[in-house]
Amino acid sequence: MIGQRETVRTTSGxxxxxxxxxxxxxxxxxxxxNLGGAVGDDRAAVLRNRELAAEALGLQASRTVWMNQVHGPDVAVVDGPWATDADIPAVDALVTTRRLLPLAVLTADCTPVLxxxxxxxxxxxxxxxxxxxxxxxxxxxxxxxxxxxxxxARMVARTGPAVCGRCYEVPERMRAEVAAVEPAAYAETSWxxxxxxxxxxxxxxxERLGVRDRQRSPVCTRxxxxxxxxxxxxxxxxxxxxVWLD
Known part of the structure; x- marks a missing residue:
């Protein structure tokens, strides 16, 4: 079963x-x-998992665009899947105007933003x-x-399952460095x-960028x-x- 599915239907789908x-x-x-291809899992199993996930969502696995995620700010605008022999660029965001071109983001505690x-x-x-x-x-x-x-003002934003502030313990210095950039991220564990x-x-x-229609998953991955x-x-x-458009 592909869980946590949420679909937002609008004029443009x-x-x-x-x-x-x-x-x-x-x-x-x-x-x-497991949908991650760089974590040590069997490649054939990962490809089959991506097929199963796509089928459950009514998508084509071969059309899905993935990223080489590196924890940075770079963005790629795409109009189709990467070529089979292409090096997937090191980016942490994808944007498209193409319909029926699913964009995918991998996480296992980080926040997926759609x-x-x-x-x-x-x-x-x-x-x-x-x-x-x-x-x-x-x-x-x-x-x-x-x-x-x-x-x-027209954007819809959805963030998925991620480690919550009650569970993401960091050194005090790191918390201070993060909060200096984004005060809203300051948190304390449940302990x-x-x-x-x-x-x-x-x-x-x-919110500061003007995106008002937002939902945050209640799931803490940890x-x-x-x-x-x-x-x-x-x-x-x-x-x-x-995320994709009809």
């Missing part, structure tokens, strides 16, 4: 979806629906971990969408130590055994967020 860890073919410690302006026909997927959020991947992807005719809330930081940035969590398990699979 924008769709958002997030997976959980079940319904795939990967063996432990990647069981079952965006759409259905009127302009522009969608985007971004990978916002702590470094990427601080580096400005969210403002960068919104700026790229605006460059293609999108309007933040009283310094923490960072990346999803809160992402939503604060979107707390949920239905989701992969790098901080909890270290060697584990990857979830995916998908």
């Amino acid at each position: 924008a769709h958002f979806a997030f997976t959980d860890r079940w319904g795939g073919v990967s063996a432990a410690p990647y069981e079952e629906l 965006l759409a302006d259905p009127v302009a026909g522009v969608v985007a997927a971004a990978h916002a971990g702590r470094p990427g959020m601080v580096a400005g991947v969210v403002p960068a992807v919104v700026e790229a969408m605006v460059g293609l005719g999108a309007d933040p 009283g130590t310094p923490a960072v809330d990346v999803s809160a930081g992402v939503h604060a940035q979107l 707390e949920s055994h239905d989701h992969f969590s790098y901080r909890r398990d270290r060697t584990t699979g990857r979830l995916a967020g998908y």
Whole structure:
């Protein structure tokens, strides 16, 4: 079963979806629906999992555009899947105006950010971990969408399962450095130590950019055994967020 699916239908037909860890073919410690191709899992299993996820969403796996995620602010505008022999660029956000071209973002604690302006026909997927959020991947992807005719006031934003501020423990110095860039990310764990809330930081940035229609998943990946969590398990699979236009 592909879990956490949420679909937003508008005049132009924008769709958002997030997976959980079940319904795939990967063996432990990647069981079952690992969609990450660079975590040590069997390549054939990952490709089959991507096919299963796409089929469940009514998409073509071969049309899905993935990223070589590096925790940075760079954005790629795409109009089709990468060529089979192409080097996938090191970016943490994708934007397209092409219909039926799914964009995908991989996570296992970081915040997956899906965006759409259905009127302009522009969608985007971004990978916002702590470094990427601080580096400005969210403002960068919104700026790229605006460059293609999108309007933040019309944008719809959905963030998926991610580690919550109650569970993302960091050294005090790191919390201070993050909060100096994004105060909304300042947090404390449930056991009283310094923490960072990346999803809160992402939503604060979107708010300042003028994106009002936003929803945040209530799922904490570290707390949920239905989701992969790098901080909890270290060697584990990857979830995916998908966004596309009809």
